[in-house]
Amino acid sequence: MSTSAIVTAAVLVIGDEILSGRTKDKNIGFIADYLTAIGIDLKEVRVVSDDEAAIIEAIDALRAKYTYVFTTGGIGPTHDDITADCIAKAFGVALPYHPEAVAILKERLAKTGGELNEARMRMARIPEGAALVVNKVSGAPGFWIGNVITMAGIPTVMQSMLDEVAPKLKTGTKMMSETIRADLKEGDVGTPLGEIAKANPDAIIGSYPFFDEKLGPNTNIVVRSRDPQKLQVVKGAVENMIAKVKSQLAAG
Amino acid sequence: MSTSAIVTAAVLVIGDEILSGRTKDKNIGFIADYLTAIGIDLKEVRVVSDDEAAIIEAIDALRAKYTYVFTTGGIGPTHDDITADCIAKAFGVALPYHPEAVAILKERLAKTGGELNEARMRMARIPEGAALVVNKVSGAPGFWIGNVITMAGIPTVMQSMLDEVAPKLKTGTKMMSETIRADLKEGDVGTPLGEIAKANPDAIIGSYPFFDEKLGPNTNIVVRSRDPQKLQVVKGAVENMIAKVKSQLAAG
Numbered sequence: 227m228s229t230s231a232i233v234t235a236a237v238l239v240i241g242d243e244i245l246s247g248r249t250k251d252k253n254i255g256f257i258a259d260y261l262t263a264i265g266i267d268l269k270e271v272r273v274v275s276d277d278e279a280a281i282i283e284a285i286d287a288l289r290a291k292y293t294y295v296f297t298t299g300g301i302g303p304t305h306d307d308i309t310a311d312c313i314a315k316a317f318g319v320a321l322p323y324h325p326e327a328v329a330i331l332k333e334r335l336a337k338t339g340g341e342l343n344e345a346r347m348r349m350a351r352i353p354e355g356a357a358l359v360v361n362k363v364s365g366a367p368g369f370w371i372g373n374v375i376t377m378a379g380i381p382t383v384m385q386s387m388l389d390e391v392a393p394k395l396k397t398g399t400k401m402m403s404e405t406i407r408a409d410l411k412e413g414d415v416g417t418p419l420g421e422i423a424k425a426n427p428d429a430i431i432g433s434y435p436f437f438d439e440k441l442g443p444n445t446n447i448v449v450r451s452r453d454p455q456k457l458q459v460v461k462g463a464v465e466n467m468i469a470k471v472k473s474q475l476a477a478g
Numbered sequence: 479m480s481t482s483a484i485v486t487a488a489v490l491v492i493g494d495e496i497l498s499g500r501t502k503d504k505n506i507g508f509i510a511d512y513l514t515a516i517g518i519d520l521k522e523v524r525v526v527s528d529d530e531a532a533i534i535e536a537i538d539a540l541r542a543k544y545t546y547v548f549t550t551g552g553i554g555p556t557h558d559d560i561t562a563d564c565i566a567k568a569f570g571v572a573l574p575y576h577p578e579a580v581a582i583l584k585e586r587l588a589k590t591g592g593e594l595n596e597a598r599m600r601m602a603r604i605p606e607g608a609a610l611v612v613n614k615v616s617g618a619p620g621f622w623i624g625n626v627i628t629m630a631g632i633p634t635v636m637q638s639m640l641d642e643v644a645p646k647l648k649t650g651t652k653m654m655s656e657t658i659r660a661d662l663k664e665g666d667v668g669t670p671l672g673e674i675a676k677a678n679p680d681a682i683i684g685s686y687p688f689f690d691e692k693l694g695p696n697t698n699i700v701v702r703s704r705d706p707q708k709l710q711v712v713k714g715a716v717e718n719m720i721a722k723v724k725s726q727l728a729a730g
Contacts (some may be wrong), residue, residue: 245522258497268499271529280522305683343669411592416598431558
């Protein structure tokens, strides 16, 4: 694992079932947490349907922009699994049967039963030049070509694939965060918080309203920085601001 | 509500907190279900950070492509709420205080307490020419300009805003679906299912593996069409295929 200042990523979720609402995505939030924890900034997510033009356009847009692109979905054995085809086309490479992938499927089927038919062989088609991503859950591998990492859509399988690739990813200086509960309404901290944000352009300050059962409308303020000292300075400024607003409201 | 054959939409989720993993999005799945139910095809979702260039680029790409764009997030009172600014810039219009929005905020604050300060006034800035989208939950309105509908990120507020705009949306012929549980492994139905898909290019056929506690690896096949007759024909073809595969495997 090598380290540079900022490493970025995008997630591309592929599947009609997410867009129709039939399946609720569970991968975006998991990958977001995972990448944040290892020091990769997730900058964009897209969800597209099982449509070749839409998938290729998204792959090309995202791989040009970010350090890594993680795709989920569309690598199963059926006709609507077209992710491998689209990535091969995007990279302008062939999509041959990968001997190691074929061997993995054969070994798996020897255990579970079932025939290595045309449909299952689809899962052994890997874009030329790609490395396999081992799937410890159900056998059929993902793959990694250029800066694009293609994983399954089933959450348990995707998660195990992410564990496989994580040690090989470049990572950046981790973004750290502090959450400060204001016990104030967002509208009461907005103006002074904006001043703190303006004075500290190198920290990221977010404000998240929530409803507290006892106190009513409330606010969490999240300060983020890659510099631990900066983080503490801005956290202190936010805490002082909160104390000041509270005493002003009390003096009312 | 007027009807044409196909009406499309995209969702744009705006917020660092989704990309950092801090907040798990609950809006995409809800909007997907909602739009499918009223006859609008959700074709794409994007999640971008609180970054002006990223938001404007996504807005412009999506509004050129789809009938509607629904945005969620970034319309609160703090400095990181920049959605209104970005939409005004994308449309090339000013972002003045909207008298009706100001009146709504005043009325709300008269009930809940709190000062109509600079921060809260941010929520009354509405792109010139936009219509307000009433917020029955917490007051501060969303807005609708061109084909872009801007809603809050908080799920309860977003949902009430969607209820407000739904009766005014163009909708298309509803996509209907039938789910057929195969009780077969996906790899065993893949080849014949592909043939059915090829013979019925006007129906959408999806295959979704799942794990059954008793039977092990299993498959749901989902057939979708706007034509109820077509839907039944393809459903029948899938059911026949499943029966045939089962008898082949039993004989096998």
